[in-house]
Amino acid sequence: MEESNGFSYPGLYEIVFMKAEKFINTVLNWxxxxxxxxxxxxxxxxxxxxxxxxxTKVDSDRLGVLFTGDSPRQSDLILVxxxxxxxxxxxxxxxxxxxxxxxxxxxxxxxxxSGGLYHDSYNTIEGxxxxxxxxxxxxxxxxxxxEFLDAVRVLQKLIKxxxxxxxxxxxxxxx
Amino acid sequence: xxxxxxxxxxxKGELEVLTEEPKLSIIRIKNKKLIKKxxxxxxxxxxxxxxxxxxxxxxxFELNYIFSNYRNADSLVLKVNIDEKDFSIDSITDTFxxxxxxxxxxxxxxxxxxxxxxxxxxxxxxxxxxGHPLRKDFKVDDEIRNWTGLxxxx
Numbered sequence: 001m002e003e004s005n006g007f008s009y010p011g012l013y014e015i016v017f018m019k020a021e022k023f024i025n026t027v028l029n030w031x032x033x034x035x036x037x038x039x040x041x042x043x044x045x046x047x048x049x050x051x052x053x054x055x056t057k058v059d060s061d062r063l064g065v066l067f068t069g070d071s072p073r074q075s076d077l078i079l080v081x082x083x084x085x086x087x088x089x090x091x092x093x094x095x096x097x098x099x100x101x102x103x104x105x106x107x108x109x110x111x112x113x114s115g116g117l118y119h120d121s122y123n124t125i126e127g128x129x130x131x132x133x134x135x136x137x138x139x140x141x142x143x144x145x146x147e148f149l150d151a152v153r154v155l156q157k158l159i160k161x162x163x164x165x166x167x168x169x170x171x172x173x174x175x
Numbered sequence: 176x177x178x179x180x181x182x183x184x185x186x187k188g189e190l191e192v193l194t195e196e197p198k199l200s201i202i203r204i205k206n207k208k209l210i211k212k213x214x215x216x217x218x219x220x221x222x223x224x225x226x227x228x229x230x231x232x233x234x235x236f237e238l239n240y241i242f243s244n245y246r247n248a249d250s251l252v253l254k255v256n257i258d259e260k261d262f263s264i265d266s267i268t269d270t271f272x273x274x275x276x277x278x279x280x281x282x283x284x285x286x287x288x289x290x291x292x293x294x295x296x297x298x299x300x301x302x303x304x305x306g307h308p309l310r311k312d313f314k315v316d317d318e319i320r321n322w323t324g325l326x327x328x329x
């Protein structure tokens with residue numbers, strides 16, 4: 001059934017296929033968002049708060065963020081905490097490129113949001129969104145561990161709504 | 176100090192003693208070509224070079240070699256001036272091993288060439304960094320601030 005303006009209604013097969021695709025993607029995203037294994041990339045003081053985030057009081061495990069040994073090969077999420085200098089930026093990208101897709105990035109602290117204290121320095125990356133796609137930013141110098149929980153909640157919401165940077169850039173396998 | 180007396184008698188006219196105290200002496204040599212010989216003399220009493228600092232009094236740059244020893248923690252500061260016309264000095268790496276990285280740092284941040292250094296590369300900044308940032312004539316402009324040295328695809 002075709003109308004004059006080129007719009008066509010989907011047939012039965014397409015409806016079933018679209019519904020199934022949507023359903024499978026929902027299930028996949030549910031799984032991805034609830035098992036975010038982080039890779040810790042701590043270069044300075046924000047890393048101390050990141051340790052607290054993984055410890056008992058602010059329990060990251062209840063959100064599925066398990067600190068299971070630092071290897072980029074088994075991680076979904078990289079927590080970049082601490083000032084990134086221009087020399088370190090290459091090492092950071094080197095680690096980031098070893099992570100399997102889909103991969104998500106959380107920028108922790110003022111230095112990674114905008115350069116922070118060192119914003120007019122000659123040797124600081126003023127916000128890591130200049131060098132890699134960032135899903136969630138945590139401001140603060142350093143941020144409280146509770147704000148990590150908030151950032152993970154935001155990231156989970158983005159993944160469930162198919163809005164994370166990994167999905168937008170297309171380097172993620174859809175059903 | 177024994178070494179200081181030796182230096183004073185050995186380098187007459189070239190060496191100027193600014194401070195002479197039991198724990199800290201400060202000397203200055205006028206000719207930078209003597210640095211290797213002076214360092215060799217200093218090695219007799221002082222074991223380590225624990226800092227090399229550079230001060231930018233444009234057009235003259237002042238190098239401060241700070242020596243110490245393990246026996247009684249005496250210190251000796253050796254000052255040498257170099258000017259912008261001949262922006263190089265002999266390396267003392269073969270006398271004091273710790274001078275290796277100190278001189279690389281001075282090369283990295285001030286652009287001073289050390290003749291005879293075994294491995295004169297940048298130590299703190301990336302290899303392809305433009306300029307030497309601790310010099311007074313270095314300006315941090317937008318081009319420097321936006322420089323990453325990466326070609327990014329995302």
